[in-house]
Amino acid sequence: MKIELLDVLTLDNDKEYVVSAISRRDNENFYCLINKDQNDDLIICRTTDDETLKEINDPELVRSLLPEFYKSIKDSHILDEFNINLPDLEENA
Amino acid sequence: MTEQEREFKIKMIQKYQGDLNKEGTQINSLGVLGGVLCLASGIAYLLEYRFIGAAILLLFGSFSITVQIKNLISTIAKKAGIEQEIERLKEDIAVDIINESVMDNQKDEKVKEYKINKIEKYNNEISKQKSGWSSLAIFLGAVVIVLGISNMLNNDIISNLIGATKIFIGAGIETVYVEKVIEKLAKKAGLETEVQRLHNELEITNNINSENYVNEEERGHSR
Numbered sequence: 001m002k003i004e005l006l007d008v009l010t011l012d013n014d015k016e017y018v019v020s021a022i023s024r025r026d027n028e029n030f031y032c033l034i035n036k037d038q039n040d041d042l043i044i045c046r047t048t049d050d051e052t053l054k055e056i057n058d059p060e061l062v063r064s065l066l067p068e069f070y071k072s073i074k075d076s077h078i079l080d081e082f083n084i085n086l087p088d089l090e091e092n093a
Numbered sequence: 094m095t096e097q098e099r100e101f102k103i104k105m106i107q108k109y110q111g112d113l114n115k116e117g118t119q120i121n122s123l124g125v126l127g128g129v130l131c132l133a134s135g136i137a138y139l140l141e142y143r144f145i146g147a148a149i150l151l152l153f154g155s156f157s158i159t160v161q162i163k164n165l166i167s168t169i170a171k172k173a174g175i176e177q178e179i180e181r182l183k184e185d186i187a188v189d190i191i192n193e194s195v196m197d198n199q200k201d202e203k204v205k206e207y208k209i210n211k212i213e214k215y216n217n218e219i220s221k222q223k224s225g226w227s228s229l230a231i232f233l234g235a236v237v238i239v240l241g242i243s244n245m246l247n248n249d250i251i252s253n254l255i256g257a258t259k260i261f262i263g264a265g266i267e268t269v270y271v272e273k274v275i276e277k278l279a280k281k282a283g284l285e286t287e288v289q290r291l292h293n294e295l296e297i298t299n300n301i302n303s304e305n306y307v308n309e310e311e312r313g314h315s316r
Contacts, residue, residue, distance in 0.1 A: 011102065051102065054099070
């Protein structure tokens with residue numbers, strides 16, 4: 001069971017979260033989840049099996065994930081429908 | 094490490110089935126995509142790529158002129174060192190706002206007044222009268238920057254951008270959403286000071302818009 005961008009996950013708190021960004025590193029995946037009904041409920045978590053998610057709040061780790069999160073959204077082309085091409089961060093730094 | 098012990102089990106996984114072409118699912122689809130786009134914008138901002146973030150924010154609120162904005166972003170992307178132009182852009186925009194918000198016989202005086210006092214000197218009394226703008230500070234800052242860039246690059250599209258701005262302001266809930274996402278993400282990344290800096294920087298924008306509001310009021314009374 002591989003989690004993909006825009007998947008809707010129902011966690012054991014009975015809340016639904018949209019997978020809004022992804023970072024895949026070696027044997028571990030990181031996800032940015034946004035609660036469908038409560039927009040400021042944002043969870044960043046890690047998992048090795050895509051079945052149990054562990055929330056992370058290590059600022060250094062989160063910071064390191066941000067560019068990868070952005071890239072996952074950019075590379076997904078989910079916004080192509082609207083002729084939106086997200087800029088490449090590296091090229092515009 | 095400051096990781097929480099909190100663990101979540103995925104009870105069920107649903108593949109997103111939204112079909113953007115089908116009536117009835119479109120709003121939901123836009124809502125979900127909008128959230129992702131806001132996230133991308135927030136990340137872009139936090140990584141200091143503010144113009145990109147600003148452009149994305151505006152883009153989200155203005156699908157009808159997407160092509161124009163996209164071209165604008167592309168143009169911005171090709172420019173080097175544009176962030177150093179912020180101060181000049183702020184001044185240009187402030188002057189534009191003054192020119193649009195006061196009567197002809199007051200323009201020169203108002204612009205001169207602005208240039209003498211600088212934006213930072215605009216008094217708090219004025220901003221208090223328009224305190225409602227505070228919650229829109231992030232958005233307005235983004236819009237002003239984009240408007241400033243457009244002003245520099247191509248005056249012809251300003252009217253379209255202003256139209257898009259009005260659309261976005263009308264969707265106030267999305268503005269709050271953007272702010273929440275950015276702040277939430279900033280907190281998790283230990284970047285709260287960045288958000289505070291953002292608020293401080295955008296206070297200037299708040300004051301500009303307050304001035305604009307007051308001038309509109311004055312013009313209304315003079316009629």
